[in-house]
Amino acid sequence: MRKKRMIAWISICIAAFGLLMFRLAQLQLFDTESFSKHEINLIEASVKQRSQEMVVDNGRGNFLDRSGAPLSYETSSVLVLFPFLKKMDWEADKVARTIGVSGYALKNAVEKSKEPFAFGDPNPMILTKNQMDIINEMEIPGVFAVERKYPLAKMPLLSFWVL
Known part of the structure; x- marks a missing residue:
């Protein structure tokens, strides 16, 4: 009984993981240019989203002197x-x-x-x-x-x- 329950639980986990992997592949590989019933082009939407951004801090090169004042x-x-x-x-x-x-x-x-x-x-x-x-x-x-x-x-x- 315990072995059957464990096999069933592992099977459910593998099936769920497989469904998630299929969905990820669908989004990134198969339906990137005609996603959903609205025919959304995910590549164009991504470019459009990135064009509406502004870098405030790139997070690199923050050199400070010993008093904590920025050098660069x-x-x-x-x-x-x-x-x-x-x-x-x-x-x-x-x-x-x-x-x-x-x-x-x-x-x-x-x-x-x-x-x-x-x-x-x-x-x-x-x-x-x-x-x-x-x-x-x-x-x-x-x-x-x-x-x-x-x-x-x-x-x-x-x-x-x-x-």
């Missing part, structure tokens, strides 16, 4: 805007008043963009902690005040070795 980057509080805002009715004037620019400047920057950007790039407008809090409390989709890392321009090379 500086952190700035910036306003990040996404291009899908041009298709929405959003509170550009309220955001503009918060950061001290015209609503036209914000809307114009979004209209010209094709990918997410920090407002004012290549020299983005630096926000205060209070401005960041106000903007993030508005909870407008596609409008974020975040801390972003920027590499230090023309970092000097070490001309000596510390032994």
